[in-house]
Amino acid sequence: MEILCIGVNHETAPVAVRERLALTGKSLQETLGWLKGLEGVREALVLATCNRVELYLVTENESGQVVSGIRDHFAERFGLAENDWDRFHYQHDYHEAIAHLFRVTSGMDSMVVGEPQITGQVKEAYRQAVHQKTVGTILNRLFHRCFHVSKRVRTETELAARAVSVSYVAVELAKKIFGDLRNRQALLAGAGEMAELAARHLASHGIARILVASRTLENAKRLAASFQGEAIPLDSVPASLPQIDILLCSTAAPDYILRAEQIREAMRMRRHKPVFIIDIAVPRNIDPAVNTIENVYLYDIDDLQGVLQANLEERRKELKRAEAIVQEEVRTFLAWIxxxxxxxxxxxxxxxxxxxxxxxxxxxxxxxxxxxxxxxxxxxxxxxxxxxxxxxxxxxxxxxxxxxxxxxxxxxxxxxxxxxxxxxxx
Amino acid sequence: MDVHFFYLALFFYSIATVGYLAYLVWVKKPLWKACRAVLVAGFLFHTASIVARYAEAGYTPVTNRFESLIFFSWLLVAVYLAVQTRYTLPVLGAFVTPLALGLLLMASFRAKAILPLDGQLDSRWLPAHVWFAFLGDALLGISACFAAMYLLQEKILKKKKIGPLYYRLPSLEILDRLSYRCISIGFPLLTVGILTGSIWLKSSQGAYINWQDGRQTASLLIWFLYAGLLHGRLIAGWRGRRIAWMNVIGFLVILVTFLQLSHFQK
Known part of the structure; x- marks a missing residue:
């Protein structure tokens, strides 16, 4: 018996190749059926996402024929140029295939390390294979195991901790400043997509009140309604500053909408309680000199990107610990086989x-x-x-x-x- | 016997200090639990050394440099462990254990013999004074550790230099609140400590204060500094870095006073 993983992913194949191999709905069903019928294949499963297409197979000994059969089939069916398949695909055998699946499911092999969607996608692929009855003793056990491994990696390492999107980084920073967000007030000036997303995250972390200001009050009202905020006209922003703990700016204004002097005045009025200003607008909405004011923390888009990179680096550092879990689980699985x-x-x-x-x-x-x-x-x-x-x-x-x-x-x-x-x- | 316990405590605190500092910079979860266990072991020996000395000498062992250093660092660790039961803050350990270890190391260079008690020190007021004043100082010490953590985190957030400390340190809000809470308990204790000290002085030397004694003058200075800090915070609305710096400086003054000035201690 052999266990194989054959596939392409975002690291080995360009999108031009991956999109040709995209297997969804009917073509996925057909491929599964075809694989199961292939001479020498005992069990089969297909995992297809936008970043990878992978076949997991249990075959009789001497899998060479199966492998070349798959190559010919894929080349013909997806119209791949000569050698394209050989150039872009990878093959993992036995314990390497097992380890690979464990890594994939845990998000260790993902483009954004630790991203959670992949686990769901693997579950879906498994469900499909169960539905078409292409999996048996070995793959059933292997896929149950991989979800367990993914859970272990997520709870025992910090692979999935730390925000890796700009809007989430903003929320994480707000928490580092204010701790609890429940009795804080935020003001969203302008309706940029990222700022809006950050405001939504703030709302879901229980922020007490969100004010929305926009050039037209109509826009502000519409946006405010979607997360129980209150709309105010853009020119009343300076007046409401003293109550605001978190200010999110993303207006299309060509010049600074707030100057250091205005912020300084607001700080006096709020007795120097800390303020977090997120300026995602380009050109920037807030005078960068504002960051020199005591208890004011001003982050522009580059600053947030910087934190995001640091967070990603932290996640990558966790890969080593996750790999130890994977190896341990591979040993357990081999012992079972x-x-x-x-x-x-x-x-x-x-x-x-x-x-x-x-x-x-x-x-x-x-x-x-x-x-x-x-x-x-x-x-x-x-x-x-x-x-x-x-x-x-x-x-x-x-x-x-x-x-x-x-x-x-x-x-x-x-x-x-x-x-x-x-x-x-x- | 007490000296053996003392060295054991010193040994365990050294390990705990290394562990906590490692935790602060790079190591993951399980390490701090081990650190805590080691620290608690050290603390038990520390306690044993004080109890043994008390049993042997027959008086509260705070009558010379060696004893005072041991007693003060013991209270520091005790307060830390007490805080630790309510808030899981292993990072604080990385600030408190080096401090406690430093005090014990200084103690290790001092004369350790138990001496017959000087008449002046043989007073019922002395233990009361020492307990209040030292416990107050220990709380102010922990508060200063929070303030130091605040200053570090503040600098990281202001300069946007994200590193391991950013992830480890709690939020500014929590650090500010906890350092204030420690002062609000420590300061009244310090006040009672100064008052009882003054009464003891009256009973032994006939005056409530001896202006020639730098330690007593410094105590007053410290008291006014913290009173100013509390006033600034409550009335004038001082916040952030300024208050944190005052806090750290206040405790440094306490430490220097404690280590330098003491005409009656050998």
Missing amino acids: NGLDLVPTIVSLRERAERIRAAEMEKALSLLQTPVSAKDRKTIEAMSQAIVNKILHDPVSTLKQADEKGDTPGLVEAVRKLFSLGPQKG
Whole structure:
């Protein structure tokens, strides 16, 4: 038996190739069906997202034919140029395929490390394969395991911690300044997309009040309504500043809408309670000199990007710890697979020995000059059994011990060869 | 016996300090739990060293440099552990344990013998004074640690230099609130400590204050500094860096006074 992962992803193939291979709906169903029908394939699953197309397969030994069959099929079906498939695809065998799936599901292989959508996409791919009955013992177990691994990675490492979108970074910073956002007030000036998104995040973190100012009061009202905010005209922004803890600016104004002097005045009126100003507008809405005022924290779009990069770097640092979890889980999974081979091997080893013993016993008894009493027969019987048991004791207990350590595959194969037990079924 | 416990405490605090500092910069979750366990072990030996000395000497062991340093650092750790039960703030450990360790290291260079008690020190007022004043100082010390953390986090947020500390340190709001809370308990204790000290002085030397004693003058200075800080915060609305700096400086003055000036301690 072999386990394979064959595919392309955002690192190995350009989008021009990935989009050709895009498998959705009907074409996904067809591919699954085709794979399952392919000679030598026992189980199959297709994972297709916009960043990757991967086939997970369980095949008979000697998977070469399966692999070349897939190559020909894909080249023909998706009209790939000569060599394109060879250039862009990757293939992982056995434990590497298992590790790869664990990494993919945990978001370790994603473009944005730790992003959560991939787990859902893997679940969907598995559901589809279950629906078409293309998965069996091995892939069922493997995919259940990969969701468990993904959960472990997310809870035991900080791979998915730290904001990696500009709007979320803004919220994270607000929390580093204010702690709890529940009794804070925010003002959203202008209706840029990112600012709006950040305001939504603030609302979902329980901010007490959101004011929305826009050039036209109509726009402000419409936007405010969508997150229970209050609309105010743009020119009354300076007047409401003293109550505002978080100011989000994204107006299209060609010049600064607030000058340092105005902020300084507002700070006096609010008794120097801290203020967080997020200026996502380009050109900027707020005079950069404002950042020099005590207790004012001004972040423009580049500053937020800087924090975002630092956060991504933090996530990448977690990859090493996540990899340790993956390796541990791969070992557990391999031990399970080996266990699958182990029990039948021990059983057939015992059966074979018993067959030989019984046959030899009969042969010997029939050759005896004088017939033996029932009691003597029992004694001879017991002796032959004892010989068999003593000879088998060490191999069997060695196999069992090896199983506990997880290094059976070589031994199982050796035992099967040495005792002519035939090829493995598992 | 007490000296053996003292060295054990010193040993455990050294390990805890290294651990907490490592945690502060790069290590992940499980480490701080180990640090806490080591610190608690150190604290138990620390406590044992004080109890053993009390049992042996028959008086509260705060009559010389060695004893005072041990007692003060013990209170610092005690207050930290108490704070730790309410707020999970392992980062604070990275500030408190080096401080406690430093005090113990200084103590280790001092004469450790138990001496017969000087008549002046044999007063019921002395333990009362020491308990209040030292506990007040310890709370102000923890408050200063929060203030130092505030200053670090403030600088990071202002300069936008995101590093490991940014992730580790709590929010400005929490740091500000906790440092204020520590002062609001520590300051009244310090006040009672100064009053009881004054009464003790009256009973032993006949005057409530001895202006020639730099320590007493410094205590008054410290008291006014913290009174000013509280006033500024409550009445004038001082915030942020200014108040945090005053807090840190206030505690540095306490430390210097504590370490430098003491004409009656050997």
